[in-house]
Amino acid sequence: MPHRELTHYAVSVVGADRPGIVAGVTEALYKLGCNIADSSCAMLAGEFAMILIVSHKKPFTKANLIEELKPVCEQMAMTLSVRHLPQGEEDRKETPGEICQITVYGADQPGIVYRVTNTLAARQINIMDLQTKLAGTEQEPVYIMLLEAVLPDDCAPETVEQLLNGLKQELQVEISVRIVTPVEL
Amino acid sequence: MAVQPILKYPHPLLKKMAHRVDGLDAAIHALVQDLLDTMQAGPGSVGVAAPQIGVGLRVCVVDVSNSRHGKDNNHGQLCMVNPEIISRSGNAVMREGCMSVPDYTGDVERATEITVRFLDSETGQEREIVASGFEAVAIQHEMDHLDGLLFLDRVISVSTGLFRRKQYR
Numbered sequence: 001m002p003h004r005e006l007t008h009y010a011v012s013v014v015g016a017d018r019p020g021i022v023a024g025v026t027e028a029l030y031k032l033g034c035n036i037a038d039s040s041c042a043m044l045a046g047e048f049a050m051i052l053i054v055s056h057k058k059p060f061t062k063a064n065l066i067e068e069l070k071p072v073c074e075q076m077a078m079t080l081s082v083r084h085l086p087q088g089e090e091d092r093k094e095t096p097g098e099i100c101q102i103t104v105y106g107a108d109q110p111g112i113v114y115r116v117t118n119t120l121a122a123r124q125i126n127i128m129d130l131q132t133k134l135a136g137t138e139q140e141p142v143y144i145m146l147l148e149a150v151l152p153d154d155c156a157p158e159t160v161e162q163l164l165n166g167l168k169q170e171l172q173v174e175i176s177v178r179i180v181t182p183v184e185l
Numbered sequence: 186m187a188v189q190p191i192l193k194y195p196h197p198l199l200k201k202m203a204h205r206v207d208g209l210d211a212a213i214h215a216l217v218q219d220l221l222d223t224m225q226a227g228p229g230s231v232g233v234a235a236p237q238i239g240v241g242l243r244v245c246v247v248d249v250s251n252s253r254h255g256k257d258n259n260h261g262q263l264c265m266v267n268p269e270i271i272s273r274s275g276n277a278v279m280r281e282g283c284m285s286v287p288d289y290t291g292d293v294e295r296a297t298e299i300t301v302r303f304l305d306s307e308t309g310q311e312r313e314i315v316a317s318g319f320e321a322v323a324i325q326h327e328m329d330h331l332d333g334l335l336f337l338d339r340v341i342s343v344s345t346g347l348f349r350r351k352q353y354r
Contacts, residue, residue: 099280180280180292181280182280182281182282182290183231183252183254183279183280183281183282183319183322184227184228184229184230184231184282184283184284185230185231185232185281185282185283185284185322185323185326185327185336
């Protein structure tokens with residue numbers, strides 16, 4: 001179906017983890033005739049989080065969507081947020097640069113995510129995926145961050161390593177950069 | 186001799202086991218030429234297997250000599266009929282893309298060195314080579330097509346892959 005005949009929404013649902021969250025939410029979407037165009041769900045600490053881009057043939061409104069999803073979410077005590085996407089915002093803008101996987105880990109301290117991502121943002125490096133975990137023990141917590149980012153054309157992977165080297169010293173964390181640009185076969 | 190359209194999943198032929206070739210004849214030589222033409226026409230393509238152009242036979246071509254990852258370690262153009270992997274060792278993960286599965290890529294683990302035996306359609310002789318690095322990955326990827334396997338069947342993680350350890354009691 002051509003995209004202009006579809007209307008898109010960003011939906012997020014978060015609540016205490018339990019069996020049946022995905023089934024409950026997707027049942028409501030299915031009954032409405034919505035398509036799940038893209039989605040990612042994850043368990044974060046004890047919470048289960050769903051982020052979805054859903055589409056529906058026009059005419060369709062945000063109110064239609066909320067009407068069906070709200071009871072499901074309320075019943076499971078989950079937060080619900082719905083945002084209508086302006087035409088075209090649902091299209092993924094592909095960037096041509098190299099893709100890097102960056103791993104950061106070390107003794108937990110405030111600002112690891114901020115300092116690393118701020119350094120990347122200043123160089124126009126676009127993050128596509130990011131996960132963080134708190135590991136280790138209560139006495140010695142270890143922070144782990146894994147992210148994937150697209151480099152602008154004028155930025156080599158070595159440049160990223162150099163950019164992050166300063167932080168590595170300052171924060172006393174391990175940082176490694178690996179190219180994961182796909183090979184075409 | 187022509188560039189053939191690449192079949193895309195969910196075309197059923199991509200999930201079928203391809204048949205062994207009995208011997209080299211004009212039809213096989215024409216098929217190999219089509220595979221080569223199609224490979225050379227695909228942007229950045231380093232291999233094509235017969236099922237990808239609609240032929241359910243165990244034939245594939247690989248050439249990584251012009252690619253960034255394979256240019257220093259390769260056997261040039263390989264035209265492989267009934268290829269078989271005799272031995273494999275090592276493993277490494279690469280993010281693979283495939284012309285039959287457009288738009289998506291996935292992390293796949295493959296052997297880093299393989300010994301492959303095949304009927305070389307260019308010489309008509311049985312040939313055995315030891316391939317490593319990117320060439321080995323490309324051969325394994327193309328040979329998977331002969332068994333009806335796509336990289337999607339081998340993706341090791343949908344995400345970057347950091348998981349909480351299972352607690353054993």
